Amino acid sequence: MSVDTDSEAREQLIDLAAQFYDQFADGDVPSMEVPTRTKSNIEYDAEKKVWVYGDRTSTRSANSVRGAQKLLKAIYTIDFLAQQLDEDRSSTLRELYYLSESWDLDEAQFSSQDESNDLVEDLEIVSGATREDFHMRPEESGATIMGPLKLREQTRRGEREIHCQEDVGEGGYQIPNNPDTIDFLDNDADFVLAVETGGMRDRLVENGFDEDYNALIVHLKGQPARATRRITKRLHDELDLPVAVFTDGDPWSYRIYGSVAYGSIKSAHLSEYLATPAAQFVGIRPQDIVEYDLPTDPLSDSDVNALESELEDPRYQTEFWEEQIELQLDIEKKSEQQSLASRGLDFVTDTYLPERLTEMGVL
C-alpha cells in the first residue's frame, strides 16, 4: 500500500495499455500473451523451490470479435484500476463485475463474474503485479494471529501498533486483506504454527501454547485465503521463522498444507509471493492414527479418489507423502485434529506437538 508500490502497479497497467496502443500504431492486431494455466503447464522451479507456469502460452488477440471484446474489457478494467490506484481506493472482484454495468460502452461490460475474475488474473500475470497491488480486495479475509509479535499496520485511518498477544482479545489479531500493509516491529517467536480448525486454534490458545513455546499461531480457517498465505510466507522469509502446518488427517487437509507450501495451480504465477516451500507438515498423519490409536471415520469414496489423485500429483511425489498416503489407503481411515482429545485436552500441547516438533527440528 506504499505510494511506491501503488505507482509502480499503476505504471505496469498503463504500460500494458500503451503496448496495445503501439500495436495499433504499427498496424498490428493488438494481442496479449499469457501462460497456459493448466495442470499440464505447471513445473517445479528448483531454484525458487516453488511450482510455476511452464513455457506454453495462450494468446488473447483482437483477431476475432470475441477476442477484440476481451481486450476492450481489459482496457476498461485497466482504466478503472489506474484511477482506483490514483485515488488510493480499493474494491472487490465482485464490485468490479457490477461496476462494469456503469461503463459507457455496453460491449465492455462483463457478462459473468468468472469473466472479470479471469481478466484480473490475466492482468496479474501479464503485469507482474498482484491483485493486492491493484487494490483488489478478496470477498473474505478472515484469519487471525496470536503470539509474541508486535507489528505496525498502515490503515486508511493512520498507523496502528499492535502486539498480537497483549493488545488483542482471545480472538487474536485479524489479518487485513492486504498484509503487505504490515511491518513486523519486534518478536520473541521461535516458529509459526499454522492451524486448520478453529477448535484446535482455540485449544492451543487456551493451553497457552503460544506463550510456552514462543509460537505464532496462525489460524488457517480451512483452505487459507491469500492474505493468510502471504503473511505466513512473510513471517518465514523476513523473520527467519520455521513454519509448521497442523491440520486434520485427510486428503483435503493435505491440500491445505499443499496450498501453503507449494501454492496452487490457479495462482502459480504468484507462488513466489504466496508459497512457503520450507513449510513442514506436522500432522495429523496416517501414522499418528495408527500409533496413537486415534478415533477415526472411514474414508469415503471421494476421500479415496482425492488420495489417489494426490499420489499422481508431482507436488506430493516425495517419500514422506507416498508412504503416508499409501498407509491411509491401506487402513481406510481418517482422523480430525481434535480427535487428539481422546487422550485428554492437554495431550496435544503437553505431548503430541512438543514431541513431533522436536522430531521435525522445529523445537
Added chain:
Amino acid sequence: MSVDTDSEAREQLIDLAAQFYDQFADGDVPSMEVPTRTKSNIEYDAEKKVWVYGDRTSTRSANSVRGAQKLLKAIYTIDFLAQQLDEDRSSTLRELYYLSESWDLDEAQFSSQDESNDLVEDLEIVSGATREDFHMRPEESGATIMGPLKLREQTRRGEREIHCQEDVGEGGYQIPNNPDTIDFLDNDADFVLAVETGGMRDRLVENGFDEDYNALIVHLKGQPARATRRITKRLHDELDLPVAVFTDGDPWSYRIYGSVAYGSIKSAHLSEYLATPAAQFVGIRPQDIVEYDLPTDPLSDSDVNALESELEDPRYQTEFWEEQIELQLDIEKKSEQQSLASRGLDFVTDTYLPERLTEMGVL
C-alpha cells in the same frame, strides 16, 4: 465467565444430577423432561417478543436400555462439565465427543457427534444455562466489529481494553467465542449495522461509514455464529442502539435476518439470550431490485422453494415480508448487496443507506 456465572452453571448441572439421585432413592425410574424441539412446537411469546418452545414435551427416561444409556451419558457429561467449570477451562463440542473415548465406561461413550451435540442442547434447556455458561466453545467464532465503541474483554491472560476503531487494524475487533466476557465501557455509536458479506463490510469501512454515521459495523459472515448474535443483542439491550441488518436480496439472506431478529428453531430455548426482535431489515429488498434497477440473477428452483416456505413460516407472516416475498416471486430475480456498485462505489454509503436508514427511523 465471571465466577458467579461459573458456579451458578455448575450448581445447575449438579442439581440435575441430584434430581436423578433422588429419583433413584425414591424408587422411581430416573427421567428428564425436555420441550419437543420441532417446528410445530414453536410459538410466539408476545411479551418477550421472541419465538419460544410451546408446551409439548418429550421425556428421556431410563425405562429402556437405550434411555438408560442416554441418562448415563448425561451423567458423565455433567461430571466432565462440572470439573471443567471448577478448573476454569473450556472445550469444543467436538472435543467432548472425542474425550468421551477416554471415559472408563464404554457404555458412556458417544457413538456420534450428533449425539453429544444434542445432549449438550438438552442440558442447556433443562438447566436453563447456556452452552457458553458450561464453557463449551463453538468450532468457529469468526465475526468482527468496527466502530466507535470502547470495550473491556476479560481474557485468560488478563483484561484488555480495546477501542474498536483506534486500537484495531482494518480487519476490526475479533469477537471472542463468549462475548459475555466483554464489558462495554464507552461509545459514540448511534446504531448497529449488521452486514452479511465481507465485501460489503470492507466497502463500508473503506468509505468511513462507521465514522461518518457513528455506526457499529458488525460483520455477520453469512449465517451468524451464536457469539455474533449474542453481542448484537447486548449492543441493542445494554446500549439502547437500534439494529439494522443489511444482506443480499435472496431467501437465504432473509433467513440470516430472521436468525438475528427471531432466533432459530434449533435454539428457541435461547431466543431470549440470542435474538434481537427489534432488529430491522435494511435490504436488499425485492423492491430495491425494481426501484434501483440492480443487476440480478434469476431465482433458482431452490430459491423459489425457500421463498414459498418463508411465506408459510409464522415468523415471516407480516405485511412487509409478504409483500416483498410475493414481489420477488413475481419478478423471479435476486440481487447481491454488492450489486449496488453498478451505481458507483459510493452509492451505498452516499445514497442508499442514508436514505433507507432515515426512512426506517434509524438515522
